[in-house]
Amino acid sequence: MEDSSRKEHPVVSLTDDLLLEILSRVPYKSLCRLKCVSKSWLALCSDPIVRKKAPQTLSGFFYQSYTEPTFNPSDLRHHFTNLSGRGKPMVDPSLNFLFSANYVEVEFVHCCNGLLLCSCEKESSDGEFDRVVCNPATEKWTVLPKTEARLGRSTMYLGFDPTVSLHFTVFLLSEFTRGMQDNEVAEEDEIDNWYHQIRAVEIYSSQTGRWTYHRSQWGEKSIQIFSSSVFYNGALHVTTLDSSVNTVDTEGKVWRTIPTPYYPIFIGMSQGFLYAVHGPRYSSQLSIWVLKDYGGKEWSLKQTIDSVELFGTHNIFFVDGSPPKVIAIHPECSSVFMILVLRGNLVSYNIDNRKMHDICNLADQSVDPYLPYIPCFAEWFSDGH
Template structure:
C-alpha cells in the first residue's frame, strides 16, 4: 500500500519510519554504507534536511573518496599533470582532476583540501604574474574567489580551514617567511624559512588580517609539503625539528607541541606529518637505519597542554610491505581514514598506493601511480602532495553569496 493511502476502514495509514525521532533515524542512517546514504537523501524533504543539519552531520559517514596528486615528466607536454585516484584504487576517477568548471586561468595549483572544499592558487596570464585564490566544491561545482595579498605569489605554505558541522564559512591561512615578509637579510634569524607573519582570511568578514610572529617567542619553520589539519577551529601544521604548531582562526599561535621522533634522524627535510582521524590528532614515526627503517609507529595526541602522545600501533616493515617491498623501501604515509583505523601509504619505485588496517593488521595494494609522481629538487627527494578528498554535498560559503 502506498504511503499515506487509506485502509478499507478509511483510516490513513502512515509509514512506520515516520514515527522515529530525528536522532534515531540519523543513527540508523549512519550505520549503512556511504553509497546508500546518498540515496537516503532523496527519500523525502525530511531525510534531506537531516543531512544538512549541523547537529547530525557529525554522525553521518564521511567517506574518503580519493586523492589529488601531480606528476612531472620532462618528456611530456605539459610536463606537469594533475590526477585523481579513488581510495579503493578501482574504477574511473570519481572527480574530474582538471576542475573544468572553474574560470579559465593560465594554470591552477591545488594547495589544500578541507572537509570537501579545495583551496586553489590560480595564476593569471599577466606579466608580472598575478593570481587569485579560489575555494571550490567539486561536488557542487560552485566556487568563490579569495583576493590575493601582496605576498601571495611568493608564499609557499597556504592552507584552508573549514568545519561544516560548526559553520558554513571557511578560513584561508598564509604562512609568510622572513624573506617574503621583507625582513632584511642581515636581520633575519638563524632559522632558515622562519615564519614571520600569519595572514588569515575569513569568508564571513571577507578581509585579510595579519599577526606578526616575533623571533623571541615563535621560532619555527614550516615545510612546503606540511599537511594542514583543521579541527575544533584550530589549524595544525607539522614544523621542522619535530613539532606541531597550532593557530586559531585569527592567526594567533596557540601551542607548539613536540612529536615522537623518527630514529635515527635520516633526512633533514623529514617531518612527522599530522592527520585527524575519529576526532583525534595522529602522527607516524619510523625507526631503523636510513636504508632499512624497520618499523612504523602510529601515535595519537592525548593531551594538548602537556604535548602527550600515546603509542597506538606498531608494525614491522616486513609485515607492512612484504619481502618484495620491505628492503630499502621508500614510502610516505599520505593520509588517515577520517572514521576508521586505517592509513594510506605510497611506496616503492612505482609509487604503489596501499592501505593498512590497524585493527586486523591487513594490507591492501590498491594501484600503481607511476614512477613520475615523486618529485626531486636539487637532488633532494621531496614529497608529492597527495591531497585527500572527502565530498561535501551541503552548502557552504564557497557556493557564493
C-alpha cells in the same frame, strides 16, 4: 490465519519525508551499499536532499602527474581515485569549471573537508597566479584577495569544518615579515633551501573576506615549509623540525607548541584524536603515536611498523632515505594510507588488525600533494561563483 502476502512492510508504511529524514542521518558510505537492495532504495538513496544531508567520510584522493592524459590543458594532469581504487571518480578531477573561467593552469595546493585550495594562472597573466578555493562536489568557487606575502617562501593551508561553520579559513605561513628586504635573508636562504623559520602568519576568513596579518608567536623555532598539517579543534596544526607541532587558531589569537616524541613526518586526525607518524631517515620503521590527552600533551605509542617486513624490499624505495610516504589517516577508523614510491601504489594499513590492502596503482610520475577528500554538499557561504 492471516495472509502473510497482505502484510505491509514497515518501511513501505513510512512517508517519503520521514524516510528522507532517517536516511539523511546515515553515513553516505552506508547509503551507497543500500542502493543495491532495490529500485525504490536506489531512488531514495540518490535523492539530492539525502546526499547533501548525510554524514560524509573519506571518499578518495586528489593527486597530480605529468604523463597521464586528461582534459586539463596545463602541463599538470589531474587525477582522483575513489577509496576503493575502482569505478568512475566520484568527482571530476579536471576541475573544468575553473578552466571555463579562463584559467590555463590549475595546481592542487591543499584540501580540507571537501574544499580544495588551488593555484590558478590566467592566460596572458605574466606568471601571476590567483589562489582559488573551490568545492568540487558543487562546482562553486571563490578567488582569494592578494596578500602581503610577496617575498620569499610561503605555504598556504586550508581550514574548514562544516560541522561547526560553513565559512572557511586560509592560513599563509611566511618566512618573512613586513618591511624585510631581500638582502636581509639572502645569507639565510643559502644555508638551507628547505627549512626556514616562520616569521609571520596571514589568515583569510571567508566570513570577513579579508586577510589579517600576525607576527608569529611560535618563538625562534624552525618550521618546515611544505610540512604535514591538519585542521583540528578549530586550529591549524603543522609539524616542525624540533619534534613538535605548532598550532594557531582561525583568529590568530591562540598559539601553541605541542612537543612530540620524535620529528613527525605526518600528522592527522582520527576518531577525535590527533595522530603523528615518525619515520627516521634510512630506516624501514614507522612509529604511530596518538595524543589522547590534548590538553596534557601526552603521546602514546599506538604501533610500530616495519615497512620492509610489511611490503617487501622490492616495494620500498630507500634512495632518498625515506620509508613509504604516509598521506592520510582515516578520520573514522584506524587505517593509515601510504604511497609505495617505487611502484606508485596506494595502500592502506589497518592498525587494529595489522592488515595491508593494496588499493590501486597511481598514474605514472604522480607527484605531491596527495590530498584526502571528504565530500561536502553544503551551500556556498562565500562571495564566489
